[in-house]
Amino acid sequence: MSVIQFPKDFVWGAATASYQIEGAWNEDGKGLSIWDVFSHTPGKVVNGDNGDIACDSYHRYEEDIALMKELGIKAYRFSIAWPRIYPQGSGEVNPKGLEYYHRFVDKLIENGIEPYCTLYHWDLPQALQEKGGWNNRETIDAYLQYAETMFKEFQGKIKYWITFNEPWCVSMLSNYIGAHAPGNQDLQLALDVAHHLFVAHGKTVRMFRELGIEGQIGIAPNLYWYEPYSNRKEDVEAARRKRAWYNEWFLDPLFKGSYPQFMVDWYKKKGAEVNIQPGDMEIIKEPIDFLGINYYSGSLARYKENFEDFDCEEIDEGYEKTDIGWNIYPEGLYKTLTWLTETYGPVPIYITENGACYNDGPVDGRVRDQKRIDYLQKHIIQLNRCIQSGVNLKGYITWSFMDNFEWAEGYSKRFGLVHVDYNTLKRTPKDSFYWYRHLVRTNWLDIR
Numbered sequence: 001m002s003v004i005q006f007p008k009d010f011v012w013g014a015a016t017a018s019y020q021i022e023g024a025w026n027e028d029g030k031g032l033s034i035w036d037v038f039s040h041t042p043g044k045v046v047n048g049d050n051g052d053i054a055c056d057s058y059h060r061y062e063e064d065i066a067l068m069k070e071l072g073i074k075a076y077r078f079s080i081a082w083p084r085i086y087p088q089g090s091g092e093v094n095p096k097g098l099e100y101y102h103r104f105v106d107k108l109i110e111n112g113i114e115p116y117c118t119l120y121h122w123d124l125p126q127a128l129q130e131k132g133g134w135n136n137r138e139t140i141d142a143y144l145q146y147a148e149t150m151f152k153e154f155q156g157k158i159k160y161w162i163t164f165n166e167p168w169c170v171s172m173l174s175n176y177i178g179a180h181a182p183g184n185q186d187l188q189l190a191l192d193v194a195h196h197l198f199v200a201h202g203k204t205v206r207m208f209r210e211l212g213i214e215g216q217i218g219i220a221p222n223l224y225w226y227e228p229y230s231n232r233k234e235d236v237e238a239a240r241r242k243r244a245w246y247n248e249w250f251l252d253p254l255f256k257g258s259y260p261q262f263m264v265d266w267y268k269k270k271g272a273e274v275n276i277q278p279g280d281m282e283i284i285k286e287p288i289d290f291l292g293i294n295y296y297s298g299s300l301a302r303y304k305e306n307f308e309d310f311d312c313e314e315i316d317e318g319y320e321k322t323d324i325g326w327n328i329y330p331e332g333l334y335k336t337l338t339w340l341t342e343t344y345g346p347v348p349i350y351i352t353e354n355g356a357c358y359n360d361g362p363v364d365g366r367v368r369d370q371k372r373i374d375y376l377q378k379h380i381i382q383l384n385r386c387i388q389s390g391v392n393l394k395g396y397i398t399w400s401f402m403d404n405f406e407w408a409e410g411y412s413k414r415f416g417l418v419h420v421d422y423n424t425l426k427r428t429p430k431d432s433f434y435w436y437r438h439l440v441r442t443n444w445l446d447i448r
């Protein structure tokens with residue numbers, strides 16, 4: 001047996017997001033979000049699931065926070081539902097929305113849990129979508145008004161802010177692939193959405209500094225590691241394009257103030273280009289305090305002429321997969337974080353999402369999710385490798401605290417340390433909850 005000790009100030013946490021857990025979709029003055037509309041549209045979500053009730057955390061947050069306290073986490077990452085604050089996206093504030101999040105945040109702080117708040121985790125007010133959503137540059141101004149309201153309202157309570165969760169999902173998955181809300185399938189639109197998110201991010205960081213808000217601010221891209229199938233030039237270049245689709249495109253602007261030129265050229269061949277206005281790139285690279293990284297998986301990539309968008313195919317190398325079909329590739333986490341540090345410097349990093357989908361349920365009142373424990377252990381071991389290799393890693397926030405609405409997969413896919421029975425809403429800590437509690441309490445991992 002060997003033991004891995006983490007730094008004494010290493011932050012252990014767990015994460016969720018508003019639309020995925022809250023429910024109360026039309027309560028207390030909340031406006032419609034694009035996910036209310038998308039999930040209510042037949043055929044968009046597995047089993048026709050929606051977030052109308054979800055985990056009912058809007059009403060059960062005190063029970064959830066009591067479980068978080070039992071888990072012993074120091075950080076809880078959650079998101080604000082923008083339509084609870086501005087039901088029409090801008091204009092009149094909804095006082096009941098603010099009141100809810102004050103009660104929630106106060107309860108976290110009362111229990112010694114640091115709130116890590118994501119301002120945008122995909123639930124755009126539908127009223128803004130009807131005016132073009134993120135394809136309309138004016139949405140940037142609505143986002144700035146929302147962010148300013150939250151900064152001023154929660155000054156001194158919330159000290160860790162994340163502007164956007166997974167810009168790749170908001171742009172590519174939601175506006176090119178079309179699997180998520182609002183479900184568009186247009187590459188030019190996806191590039192425009194990504195750019196507007198970046199401009200909104202940069203302006204928000206600048207405003208955060210100008211207001212002198214106490215705390216730190218960052219963004220949370222999801223990164224994916226594509227390893228070349230061979231060292232043949234065409235395989236190396238194919239993997240580089242596929243990696244850049246997920247990674248460089250969403251990191252270069254933040255740290256270099258430019259998009260990766262080889263990808264700009266590639267997209268131009270596909271008939272799409274970024275519409276950059278004077279001053280945009282300077283705004284986007286406004287320095288951040290930390291980077292949140294969401295990592296789940298990776299795969300081997302091999303050149304294949306005229307295949308899909310990047311002349312690149314993924315090779316199923318026989319890695320074990322989770323119940324959502326993603327490869328278990330812990331080495332990819334090490335490769336991603338060391339590559340990121342080598343490329344962009346020692347930016348402080350929190351893993352803001354990492355976890356596994358396993359659909360185990362209770363048997364005799366216990367959820368035996370050993371595979372999730374194995375997944376978490378394999379990835380947490382890689383974190384220690386990263387720290388030893390000079391990655392400026394500050395913490396690990398697992399996805400997810402509890403089973404919840406997994407977007408287009410609905411409730412069919414479970415990522416939680418806590419099992420949720422969606423018929424009774426009963427919460428049952430899984431074996432992984434107790435495993436993670438031991439890690440959080442001791443700050444070390446014993447590898448059997």
Ligand SMILES: CCOCCOc1ccc(-c2cn(C[C@@H]3NC[C@@H](O)[C@H]3O)nn2)cc1
Pocket residue numbers: 017020165166169173177179222294296353399406407
């Ligand atoms: C090429 C075709 O692809 C079709 C589906 O493609 C994807 C890609 C990525 C995802 C995905 C889901 N998650 C977990 C969430 N992260 C945020 C949090 O809300 C979790 O629920 N991360 N990435 C889903 C689908």
